[in-house]
Amino acid sequence: MIALDFSSGFALYIFVWFIILTFLWSRELWRDKIYDWALSEGHVCICDNCRFAFLIKPGESVARCSKCNEMCTIRKRY
Numbered sequence: 001m002i003a004l005d006f007s008s009g010f011a012l013y014i015f016v017w018f019i020i021l022t023f024l025w026s027r028e029l030w031r032d033k034i035y036d037w038a039l040s041e042g043h044v045c046i047c048d049n050c051r052f053a054f055l056i057k058p059g060e061s062v063a064r065c066s067k068c069n070e071m072c073t074i075r076k077r078y
């Protein structure tokens with residue numbers, strides 16, 4: 001058995017919590033990057049055929065309308 005006094009045990013306890021919080025924070029940053037959805041007009045595609053508006057992922061240039069299955073080309077607006 002490892003002999004551990006109170007101050008060493010407390011320091012170990014704080015260190016383990018620090019590692020856990022660092023891991024959770026890194027995971028949250030990673031998830032924010034992966035699931036990056038921002039509601040803005042640049043990410044909304046409006047179908048030319050049925051005028052149905054739907055969201056697209058950032059960086060996509062072609063999408064298929066989920067209502068009428070028409071191909072929609074996304075025009076860049078700057």
Ligand SMILES: [Zn+2]
Nearest residue numbers: 047050065068
């Ligand atoms: Zn459509």
